[in-house]
Amino acid sequence: MGTIGIDLGGTTLSAGLVSQSGDITLRYTVDTDHSGADAIIEQICQLVRRIRGQSEQNTPTQVGIAIPGWVDSRRGRVVTCPNIPLQGVSLASEVSSALGCKVLLENDANCATLGEQKFGAAKDCQNLILLTLGTGLGGGAMVNGQLLSGVGSTEFGHILLVRGGLPCGCGRHGCREVYCSTTALLRMANEHSSQHHYRRAKELFAALAAGDAEAQAAFSEYLGYLADTIIDLITAFRPEKVLLGGGITGAGDALFLPLRAEVDKLCQGYIGGFDLPPILPAQNGNDAGILGAAALFF
Amino acid sequence: MGTIGIDLGGTTLSAGLVSQSGDITLRYTVDTDHSGADAIIEQICQLVRRIRGQSEQNTPTQVGIAIPGWVDSRRGRVVTCPNIPLQGVSLASEVSSALGCKVLLENDANCATLGEQKFGAAKDCQNLILLTLGTGLGGGAMVNGQLLSGVGSTEFGHILLVRGGLPCGCGRHGCREVYCSTTALLRMANEHSSQHHYRRAKELFAALAAGDAEAQAAFSEYLGYLADTIIDLITAFRPEKVLLGGGITGAGDALFLPLRAEVDKLCQGYIGGFDLPPILPAQNGNDAGILGAAALFF
Numbered sequence: 001m002g003t004i005g006i007d008l009g010g011t012t013l014s015a016g017l018v019s020q021s022g023d024i025t026l027r028y029t030v031d032t033d034h035s036g037a038d039a040i041i042e043q044i045c046q047l048v049r050r051i052r053g054q055s056e057q058n059t060p061t062q063v064g065i066a067i068p069g070w071v072d073s074r075r076g077r078v079v080t081c082p083n084i085p086l087q088g089v090s091l092a093s094e095v096s097s098a099l100g101c102k103v104l105l106e107n108d109a110n111c112a113t114l115g116e117q118k119f120g121a122a123k124d125c126q127n128l129i130l131l132t133l134g135t136g137l138g139g140g141a142m143v144n145g146q147l148l149s150g151v152g153s154t155e156f157g158h159i160l161l162v163r164g165g166l167p168c169g170c171g172r173h174g175c176r177e178v179y180c181s182t183t184a185l186l187r188m189a190n191e192h193s194s195q196h197h198y199r200r201a202k203e204l205f206a207a208l209a210a211g212d213a214e215a216q217a218a219f220s221e222y223l224g225y226l227a228d229t230i231i232d233l234i235t236a237f238r239p240e241k242v243l244l245g246g247g248i249t250g251a252g253d254a255l256f257l258p259l260r261a262e263v264d265k266l267c268q269g270y271i272g273g274f275d276l277p278p279i280l281p282a283q284n285g286n287d288a289g290i291l292g293a294a295a296l297f298f
Numbered sequence: 299m300g301t302i303g304i305d306l307g308g309t310t311l312s313a314g315l316v317s318q319s320g321d322i323t324l325r326y327t328v329d330t331d332h333s334g335a336d337a338i339i340e341q342i343c344q345l346v347r348r349i350r351g352q353s354e355q356n357t358p359t360q361v362g363i364a365i366p367g368w369v370d371s372r373r374g375r376v377v378t379c380p381n382i383p384l385q386g387v388s389l390a391s392e393v394s395s396a397l398g399c400k401v402l403l404e405n406d407a408n409c410a411t412l413g414e415q416k417f418g419a420a421k422d423c424q425n426l427i428l429l430t431l432g433t434g435l436g437g438g439a440m441v442n443g444q445l446l447s448g449v450g451s452t453e454f455g456h457i458l459l460v461r462g463g464l465p466c467g468c469g470r471h472g473c474r475e476v477y478c479s480t481t482a483l484l485r486m487a488n489e490h491s492s493q494h495h496y497r498r499a500k501e502l503f504a505a506l507a508a509g510d511a512e513a514q515a516a517f518s519e520y521l522g523y524l525a526d527t528i529i530d531l532i533t534a535f536r537p538e539k540v541l542l543g544g545g546i547t548g549a550g551d552a553l554f555l556p557l558r559a560e561v562d563k564l565c566q567g568y569i570g571g572f573d574l575p576p577i578l579p580a581q582n583g584n585d586a587g588i589l590g591a592a593a594l595f596f
Contacts, residue, residue: 143441148535159530163460172529172564231470232457236534237446266470 002055003297004048006065007108007289008032008040010083015047016287017055018294022119024287026051037089045098062102063095064293066111073106073149104296110149111292112245112284113140118295120283122241129239130282131156131230133185133246136169137177141237157181161229179225182248185218192218201248208254219258227262234277245282256281300353301595302346304363305406305587306330306338308381313345314585315353316592320417322585324349335387343396360400361393362591364409371404371447402594408447409590410543410582411438416593418581420539427537428580429454429528431483431544434467435475439535455479459527477523480546483516490516499546506552517556525560532575543580554579 005024007014013032016024028047033039048063069081076092096103106114113130116122122130126145132138137157141148148154157177158170165174178184182201189198189207192214198204207215230242249255260279267276284291303322305312311330314322326345331337346361367379374390394401404412411428414420420428424443430436435455439446446452455475456468463472476482480499487496487505490512496502505513528540547553558577565574582589 143446144444146442146444148441154536155533158533159457160526161458161461163526228458228461235453235456238452 002052002061003294004051004061004063005111005290005292005294006044006047006063007293008044008065008067008084009289010068013040013043013047014290015044015051016290016294017051018291020298022115022291024290026054027290032084034083034085036085037091037094040084040086041091041094041098044095048099048101060101061099062104062297063099064104064106064111064296065091065095066108066289066293067091067105068108071105071107073104073110076103076105078105102297104293106147106149106293106296107140108289108292109138110140110147110154111295112138112282112288113142113243113292114147114295115284115288115292116243116245116282117142118298119291121243121280125240127237127239128241128243129233129237130243130245131180131233132282133180133182133226133244133248135181135183137181139233141233141239143237156229156233159232161225176225176229180222180229182246184225185222185248188221189215189218192221201251205251205254223259223262224266227259227266230259230263230279231267239277241277242279243282244279245285245288249281252281300350300359301592302349302359302361303409303588303590303592304342304345304361305591306342306363306365306382307587308366311338311341311345312588313342313349314588314592315349316589318596320413320589322588324352325588330382332381332383334383335389335392338382338384339389339392339396342393346397346399358399359397360402360595361397362402362404362409362594363389363393364406364587364591365389365403366406369403369405371402371408374401374403376403400595402591404445404447404591404594405438406587406590407436408438408445408452409593410436410580410586411440411541411590412445412593413582413586413590414541414543414580415440416596417589418586419541419578423538425535425537426539426541427531427535428541428543429478429531430580431478431480431524431542431546433479433481435479437531439531439537441535454527454531457530459523474523474527478520478527480544482523483520483546486519487513487516490519499549503549503552521557521560522564525557525564528557528561528577529565537575539575540577541580542577543583543586547579550579 003018005016005018012029014029017026070079077090078086092103092105122128128142130140139156158175160174161176161179162174166178167173168175168178186198189204301316303314303316310327312327315324368377375388376384390401390403420426426440428438437454456473458472459474459477460472464476465471466473466476484496487502
């Protein structure tokens with residue numbers, strides 16, 4: 001049976017045919033249609049039909065969909081979805097009726113977490129944390145081999161880090177998202193910099209490599225926030241691995257070596273009789289949505 | 299088969315025979331012997347033998363033990379246990395060998411959480427948070443019907459709330475324990491009070507009931523911290539219920555009504571399309587350890 005993963009992004013909608021081993025053997029992408037739920041459902045169905053038409057395993061098919069919002073995965077319903085007109089839509093049953101196949105929905109960070117466990121950097125882990133560092137701060141957790149997904153997904157980005165701190169888009173102040181996202185890193189870099197205006201993380205990493213002291217000060221500040229958040233998630237969840245995703249992780253050792261050192265330093269032995277779990281880059285990169293959505297069936 | 303729950307406290311060691319419906323039909327308590335692991339193992343075995351001797355179902359027996367520390371429950375080993383000399387002891391196999399019965403270990407807050415789901419205020423909940431407000435801040439979570447218990451237990455009390463805040467016994471600063479425990483409430487009350495020195499929460503609740511403005515200021519401050527922590531745990535775990543345990547919850551509506559109002563206020567609609575879960579008192583009270591330890595077998 002063919003398994004199709006759908007990555008429903010605010011900008012692009014991608015669908016891929018995913019093999020048992022996690023290879024994407026066919027892939028189609030279109031610009032996301034924001035005119036309404038019916039248009040998005042039609043786009044999803046067209047992509048699935050194109051893959052079916054190209055695939056030897058043309059029917060039946062099972063379809064997983066990664067949603068950038070809060071999902072009631074048991075009922076296959078989108079609860080809230082900023083930027084995409086799907087609020088309150090029973091997307092799984094709508095797509096299932098149109099295509100005549102089984103459809104599962106899940107929050108995109110949860111999908112990414114599952115995808116890393118099935119096909120990525122955390123194969124066979126039963127307890128796992130994934131944080132995605134990007135415009136915001138996303139995340140997911142697996143506990144005892146199951147995704148943490150009740151009614152609505154976990155939102156690590158909106159746990160307080162600096163009480164009474166900077167305002168967050170969610171309405172509270174001081175959420176981890178405003179201190180640990182890539183957006184936050186760039187804000188800190190621009191606050192510290194007398195000369196540069198950083199628009200991308202790689203510009204900042206270039207300045208760090210060149211020994212820029214202001215860039216280093218901003219980066220150190222950011223590492224403190226991010227390390228505290230990682231320690232807190234280890235404290236709450238006791239994962240076997242902590243994975244970080246998002247474009248910034250492409251910096252590799254320039255990010256991970258000082259981050260691990262900061263986590264070790266801030267722990268001060270607190271983790272007690274336990275070894276700190278490894279902090280590693282997620283492996284599925286831009287395919288995290290497609291692979292994770294397909295992984296709902298694996 | 300008889301199921302015995304052991305509540306291993308720093309001061310007293312209690313054992314109870316627990317029925318399928320959660321009644322404690324026999325109970326014995328002794329002062330905890332701090333002279334060494336062998337002495338504690340012998341105390342546990344003696345209590346179990348006394349219950350066996352009194353019980354019609356005298357053998358075999360299954361024994362659950364609630365430990366006030368970090369436990370590797372899969373291996374039945376105590377990792378760290380402040381105040382009780384059990385660090386590194388394979389307590390489950392030691393007790394099992396001595397008694398010839400099955401023995402399970404779990405952290406005491408985790409036991410309390412499980413006990414509330416089996417016999418208490420959260421029957422049949424699949425996703426549940428318990429916070430215990432006492433000298434410290436303990437807690438446990440059930441996710442998808444399973445206790446959150448990997449290698450080591452979750453420690454909500456040591457997730458940061460006030461970054462760079464007051465020192466915590468764990469070595470970090472600003473942990474939730476130093477702002478949300480009963481100890482923290484009494485500290486705030488004594489900081490605000492020009493006349494009283496509060497030693498117990500019930501003295502403070504008496505002052506609140508009498509309309510003492512300084513007591514009210516301290517209590518309002520405390521409610522803000524506790525409400526933020528509850529919102530954060532809802533954000534992370536999406537539980538169906540949040541339960542609060544510890545002596546302070548005996549204050550009843552005087553605690554729960556303003557607390558729920560504060561949670562509603564601080565949420566500011568952030569929880570979005572989701573209803574806030576109910577915030578309720580735990581029901582097992584002083585029996586939480588015995589019932590929760592026995593519940594490891596139910």
